Amino acid sequence: MPTYAPPTVTFVRGRGSELWDDAGRRYLDFLSGLAVTSLGHAHPVVADAICAQANTLLHVSNLFATVPGPQLALTIDRLLGGGGQVFLCNSGAEANECAIKLARRWAGRGRHGLVSAYGSFHGRTLGALAATGQPTKHEAFQPLPEGFRYAAWNDLDDLARQMDPTLVGAVLLEPVQGEGGVLPADPGYLQGVRRLCDERGILLMIDEIQTGLGRTGRWWGFEHAGIQPDVVTSAKALANGVPIGACWARADVAAAFAPGDHGSTFGGQPLACAAALATLGVMESEDVPARAAAAGARITSALATMPGVTAVRGPGLLIGVELTPDVLAAQGGAKGVQMGLLDQGLVVNAVTPTALRLAPPLLVSDDEIDEAVTIIGKVLQ
Ligand code: PLP
Numbered sequence: 001m002p003t004y005a006p007p008t009v010t011f012v013r014g015r016g017s018e019l020w021d022d023a024g025r026r027y028l029d030f031l032s033g034l035a036v037t038s039l040g041h042a043h044p045v046v047a048d049a050i051c052a053q054a055n056t057l058l059h060v061s062n063l064f065a066t067v068p069g070p071q072l073a074l075t076i077d078r079l080l081g082g083g084g085q086v087f088l089c090n091s092g093a094e095a096n097e098c099a100i101k102l103a104r105r106w107a108g109r110g111r112h113g114l115v116s117a118y119g120s121f122h123g124r125t126l127g128a129l130a131a132t133g134q135p136t137k138h139e140a141f142q143p144l145p146e147g148f149r150y151a152a153w154n155d156l157d158d159l160a161r162q163m164d165p166t167l168v169g170a171v172l173l174e175p176v177q178g179e180g181g182v183l184p185a186d187p188g189y190l191q192g193v194r195r196l197c198d199e200r201g202i203l204l205m206i207d208e209i210q211t212g213l214g215r216t217g218r219w220w221g222f223e224h225a226g227i228q229p230d231v232v233t234s235a236k237a238l239a240n241g242v243p244i245g246a247c248w249a250r251a252d253v254a255a256a257f258a259p260g261d262h263g264s265t266f267g268g269q270p271l272a273c274a275a276a277l278a279t280l281g282v283m284e285s286e287d288v289p290a291r292a293a294a295a296g297a298r299i300t301s302a303l304a305t306m307p308g309v310t311a312v313r314g315p316g317l318l319i320g321v322e323l324t325p326d327v328l329a330a331q332g333g334a335k336g337v338q339m340g341l342l343d344q345g346l347v348v349n350a351v352t353p354t355a356l357r358l359a360p361p362l363l364v365s366d367d368e369i370d371e372a373v374t375i376i377g378k379v380l381q
Contacts, residue, residue: 008339008342009021009027009342010022011027013041013042014029014037014040014041014042015040015041015042016040016041016042016361016363017029017030017040017041017360017361017363017364017365017368018041019041019347025345026345027342027345027346027347028345028346028347028360028368028371028372028375029041029347029360029361030346030347030348030358030359030360030364030372031347031348031349031357031358031359031360032237032359032360032361033241034210034236034349034359035178035210035215035236035237035318035359036236036237036240036241037237037240037241037361038213038214038215038237038240038279038283038288038361038362038363039240039279039282039283039286039288039361039362039363040361040363040364041241041361043240043279043282045278045281045282046239046240046241046275046278046279046282048278049274049275049277049278050242050271050274050275050278052274053068053270053271053274053275054271056270057270058269058270058271059266059269059270059271060270061265062263062264062265062267062268066268066269066270066273067270068270068273068274068276068277069088069268069269069270069273071273071277072086072088072246072268072273072276072277072280073085073086073088073246073268075277075280076234076246076248076280077248079219079220079280080220080232080248081228083250083251084248084249084250084251084254085248085249085251085254085255086246086247086248087102087246087247087254087257087262087267088244088245088246088264088267088268088272088273089244089245089246089247089264089267089268090243090244090245090264090266090267090272091123091235091243091244091245092122092123092128092207092209092210092233092235092236092245093122093123093124093125093128093245094123094125094235094245094264094267095209095233095234095235095245095246095247096122096123096127096128096131096172096207096209096233096247097123097125097127097128098233098245098247098262099170099172099205099231099233099247099249100114100127100128100131100170100172101127101261101262102231102247102249102253102254102256102257102262103169103170103203103205103231104169105256105257105261106169106170106203106253106256107168107169107170107202107203108169110166110167111165111166111167111168111169112147112169113147113148113149113164113167113168113169113170114131114147114148114149114168114169114170114171114172115149115150115151115159115162115163115168115170115171115172116131116132116133116148116149116150116151116171116172116173117133117150117151117152117153117154117159117173117174117177118133118134118150118151118152118153119133119134119153119177119180119181119183120132120133120134120150120153120172120173120174120177120180120207121134121174121177121178121179121180122172122174122207123209126141126144126145127145129141129144130144130145130148131148131172133150147167149162149168150162153177153180153183153185154183154185154186154189155189156189156192156193156196159171159193159196160196163196163197163200163202165200165201165202168200168202169202169203170202170203170204170205170231171193171197171202171203171204171205172205172206172207173185173190173193173204173205173206173207174206174207174208174209174210174211174221175190175206175208175211175216175220175221175222175224175225176210176211176216176221176314176315176318178210178211178318178351178357179210179351181313181320181351181352181355182313182314182318182319182320182351182355182357183313183320184224184313184314184315185225187224187225187226188225189225190222190225190227191225191226191227193227194225194227194228194229197230203230203231203253204227204229204230204231205229205230205231205232205233206220206221206222206229206231206232206233207233208220208221208222208232208233208234209233209234209235209236209245210236210318211318212232212234212236212237213234213236213237213238213280213283213288214237214283214288214289214291214292214316214362215237215292215316215317215318215359215362216292216314216315216316216317216318217289217290217292217293217296217315217316217317218289218293218315218316219289220232221315224315230249230250230253231247231248231249231250231253232247232248232249233245233246233247233248234246234247234248237279238276238279238280239272239273239275239276239279240275240278240279241275242271242272242275242276243272244272244273244275244276245267283362286362286363288362288363289316291362291363292316292317292362293315293316295316295317295360295362295364295366295369296314296315296316296317296319298366298369299317299319299358299360299369299372299373300312300319302369302370302373303319303321303373303376306373306376306377306380307324307377307380307381308323308324308326308327308380308381309321309322309323309324309380310322310323310324313355317358317359317360317362317364318357318359319357319358319359320351320355320356320357320358321355321356321357321358321376322354322355323337323354323355323356323380327380328353328354331379333350333353333354334350334351334352334353334354334355334356335350335353337350337356337379337380338350338356340379341356341375341376341379344375344378344379345375346372346375346376346379358372360372
């Protein structure tokens, strides 16, 4: 169906930070499938785990227990500090749907309201779309589920006005608005949100689908603010490219669900969970948050002074590069620059009409960074 713009390149193979198209041309992948292949393409540990699990057990349904699912849930819980429970699903939108339903169950009838931020992105299914604070994305699909309200990004006073505790059970925020243009939350903002949620008995739910698992230089984006959420959603990089999603909640919050309240045929199935366990194992042994912090600093300092760039945003390896009006006018906006970079063998994306998004694999090498920076410099010139 015509849901995506016609593709410009057909990729047939990848290894680490490199991709090859169907004509044999090599590219550097500084997008990672939109922050998914954080360990790079064809990582041997993940590939071996997928092969081994495919030769052992793919699926039996959630009527029965399997081994990798509970192991993965325990690992995610440990990475989030413990004391929680996990629902496993197949995508980011599904992880957020789980969070939205859990919040409604926890808060009870009448307090089903959910506040999110303008400019946010939480997915394309109807609940996640309603939580996405972009009215233009809503228009064609009205009526959406009721109860969703929005506050200006990074504006605590506006959020406080929306957080009526008689109507609202949860707040859902990204630590860095990814699709919105790589716009980090101020640490003081998230700390203020935590305080307001505590005072008013409202759940703080953090969408870590793009920011989690080392991408921002910490395991989780909310750690930059030193807060602890009540609910966390994860997906994208969790199995390095195999579809999976997870919704974590503090155990007393998760206890609001009863058998039959939620489910998924494929959620928690052994193949995706084995891939995720292998991915998290490599992430821990390689200390990917530290790698992302160091690599991010190298890219950011190289781009900050580059002609054609007005600002570089975002922690770790989720980087927004704002371009000058001159470059935008000469090259047909950020989209034109994206196409120019692709032409020179560098994959990135235009996250807004004026900014590029860079999200390379977290194991990217210094040589690959320097190669990408050289290409960007050449194209912006
Ligand atoms: N939440 C955030 C922050 C995202 O960036 C995305 C996807 O870009 C989603 C949710 C939706 O994830 P998915 O496309 O896997 O449904």
